[in-house]
Amino acid sequence: MRLSSVVGAVLALCTGVFGADSNLTAHWSPKEILTVDSEPPQVFENTNLVRTINLEKGYVRETTNVLVTNTDKSPQYHYYVPLEYDLMGKIGGFDARDKKKPEIPLEVALAELDNKSDNQGRATKPTHYYIIHLSEPLPSKSTITLSISWNVLGALTPLPASIKQEDKQYLMYNFSAYVPTVYKTHKQKTKVKFASADVPEYSTTTGLTSATDPEKQGSSFTYGPYDTAKVEPGTVYPVTVRYEFNKPLLVCSLLERDVEVSHWGGNLATEERYWLRHDGATLSNQFSRLAWSTQSFYISAGQGSTSALRELKVPLKPGTVDPYFTDIGNVSTSRFRPNNVREASLELKPRYPLFGGWKYSFRIGWNNALSSVLRKLKTKSDTYILSVPLLEGPKMPEGIQYEKLVFRVILPEGAINVQWQTHGGTGVPPLHAEYDNHKTFMDTLGRTELKLTAYNVVDEARDVTVLLTYEYPFLAAFRKPVTIFTGSAVVFALAWLVGSVDTSIGKKKR
Numbered sequence: 001m002r003l004s005s006v007v008g009a010v011l012a013l014c015t016g017v018f019g020a021d022s023n024l025t026a027h028w029s030p031k032e033i034l035t036v037d038s039e040p041p042q043v044f045e046n047t048n049l050v051r052t053i054n055l056e057k058g059y060v061r062e063t064t065n066v067l068v069t070n071t072d073k074s075p076q077y078h079y080y081v082p083l084e085y086d087l088m089g090k091i092g093g094f095d096a097r098d099k100k101k102p103e104i105p106l107e108v109a110l111a112e113l114d115n116k117s118d119n120q121g122r123a124t125k126p127t128h129y130y131i132i133h134l135s136e137p138l139p140s141k142s143t144i145t146l147s148i149s150w151n152v153l154g155a156l157t158p159l160p161a162s163i164k165q166e167d168k169q170y171l172m173y174n175f176s177a178y179v180p181t182v183y184k185t186h187k188q189k190t191k192v193k194f195a196s197a198d199v200p201e202y203s204t205t206t207g208l209t210s211a212t213d214p215e216k217q218g219s220s221f222t223y224g225p226y227d228t229a230k231v232e233p234g235t236v237y238p239v240t241v242r243y244e245f246n247k248p249l250l251v252c253s254l255l256e257r258d259v260e261v262s263h264w265g266g267n268l269a270t271e272e273r274y275w276l277r278h279d280g281a282t283l284s285n286q287f288s289r290l291a292w293s294t295q296s297f298y299i300s301a302g303q304g305s306t307s308a309l310r311e312l313k314v315p316l317k318p319g320t321v322d323p324y325f326t327d328i329g330n331v332s333t334s335r336f337r338p339n340n341v342r343e344a345s346l347e348l349k350p351r352y353p354l355f356g357g358w359k360y361s362f363r364i365g366w367n368n369a370l371s372s373v374l375r376k377l378k379t380k381s382d383t384y385i386l387s388v389p390l391l392e393g394p395k396m397p398e399g400i401q402y403e404k405l406v407f408r409v410i411l412p413e414g415a416i417n418v419q420w421q422t423h424g425g426t427g428v429p430p431l432h433a434e435y436d437n438h439k440t441f442m443d444t445l446g447r448t449e450l451k452l453t454a455y456n457v458v459d460e461a462r463d464v465t466v467l468l469t470y471e472y473p474f475l476a477a478f479r480k481p482v483t484i485f486t487g488s489a490v491v492f493a494l495a496w497l498v499g500s501v502d503t504s505i506g507k508k509k510r
């Protein structure tokens with residue numbers, strides 16, 4: 001069930017909350033992978049291509065701006081982006097836009113090329129592509145500028161793999177100086193942005209340009225520009241960079257996030273369970289608490305840094321109440337700063353700083369007034385629209401990558417006709433939806449539960465809003481109290497009956 005055009009109209013009514021001018025973001029499911037039986041047709045050329053590889057966070061973000069020319073005789077509207085075999089399964093947040101209409105993401109499909117492997121079954125050429133559907137066919141000889149971006153998760157390797165407690169952490173990333181493309185590319189360059197200017201090792205190229213390659217400028221390097229008109233598309237020129245990244249490399253193998261709507265209590269309860277891991281360099285010696293206290297002192301004073309995780313900060317909406325925190329495993333402390341001026345926050349401090357290879361699992365939760373996220377529609381009676389972020393939780397400057405996110409929205413008992421859609425954000429992850437029935441102690445029918453599962457999610461998903469509409473008939477609101485009433489009536493009746501029956505075994509023995 002997807003949100004129909006009703007919601008388009010609905011959104012316009014809720015302008016104050018959601019903004020009127022943006023379209024709902026389309027998304028796709030990997031189940032919808034297309035199978036193509038021939039290699040992409042050579043109908044385009046990349047006239048000029050600029051790629052940015054951003055290494056400032058614990059995952060890679062690649063953005064490519066490309067001026068595309070239709071070299072075919074007829075209008076074309078399918079632009080192919082090859083997906084390197086090694087990177088399949090590591091890509092998240094794929095997003096493509098027409099530079100002239102940057103507010104609307106272009107539709108994207110994942111395609112698999114049938115039957116393209118050597119006799120060992122290994123792929124010899126790219127076998128997977130993202131196919132970008134241009135919003136209107138590009139006429140022959142015309143150009144369009146596309147902005148294509150995605151994240152690569154789990155592709156950074158600490159080198160050395162083990163360090164001492166006070167050593168700096170360095171990461172390595174491998175990529176091709178030539179951007180992998182399907183089409184002939186006339187001119188191209190790649191900018192690499194590092195977290196700092198400390199880049200002790202990097203590949204230089206020979207014979208690709210007349211100048212020194214890469215060109216260094218503080219914390220960013222530029223490979224190219226290259227003239228690649230005569231280079232076969234898909235040609236790879238491997239380069240490696242090793243750079244300082246003295247921050248934790250935070251990976252959440254699983255985040256379970258539940259929001260529960262209670263009309264009766266006027267409450268939205270959020271609970272999140274994290275299985276967090278530090279994928280950075282491991283400690284080569286024993287952890288020393290003594291050395292740590294000195295180190296920690298300097299870091300707190302703003303001098304020095306560490307690759308260890310010292311604290312997690314969870315920003316919460318103003319008006320958040322009853323926050324809680326449960327540690328699964330290591331002992332930690334937490335502190336809640338209620339909403340002073342704008343944003344409340346929950347601060348979690350593991351008792352031991354978390355070094356590479358270590359894990360940290362915990363559960364957090366809080367409550368918000370339902371009125372801040374729920375609106376009743378004027379157009380359709382008994383219909384509500386709920387607006388909740390896809391991702392909340394800890395916000396760290398180095399970012400967090402989520403291998404798997406399971407987001408459950410639990411609606412009140414009796415809610416029907418549930419429909420959903422996402423809104424806003426870039427690179428909305430493909431969301432797999434399932435409907436379930438969530439039955440708790442006092443429920444008669446069970447509550448409708450929408451479960452959205454996504455893979456390879458990063459912090460950008462905080463800008464994605466999940467919108468849900470559902471019908472909650474007036475009578476359904478009474479089901480709960482009625483259940484409680486009948487429930488307790490049965491208990492009273494039983495007590496009454498039991499009370500009037502002689503159950504005293506002792507008496508009979510006499």
Ligand SMILES: *[C@@H]1O[C@H](CO)[C@@H](O)[C@H](O)[C@H]1NC(C)=O
Pocket residue numbers: 021022023104
């Ligand atoms: C939203 O999408 C519709 C249909 O695709 C389009 O006609 C409309 O102009 C879009 N609105 C905005 C604000 O982009």
Ligand SMILES: *[C@@H]1O[C@H](CO)[C@@H](O)[C@H](O)[C@H]1NC(C)=O
Pocket residue numbers: 115
């Ligand atoms: C697909 O693979 C089979 C077996 O390797 C081969 O016989 C066949 O010709 C291939 N088909 C195409 C379209 O490449």
Ligand SMILES: *[C@@H]1O[C@H](CO)[C@@H](O)[C@H](O)[C@H]1NC(C)=O
Pocket residue numbers: 157173174240
């Ligand atoms: C990256 O390249 C270096 C040097 O070519 C190689 O030693 C290393 O194994 C590569 N790392 C990965 C993760 O592919």
Ligand SMILES: *[C@@H]1O[C@H](CO)[C@@H](O)[C@H](O)[C@H]1NC(C)=O
Pocket residue numbers: 328329330352358359360361
């Ligand atoms: C707890 O911290 C220790 C370091 O003191 C670490 O070795 C261990 O993996 C952590 N345990 C869990 C369950 O995360």
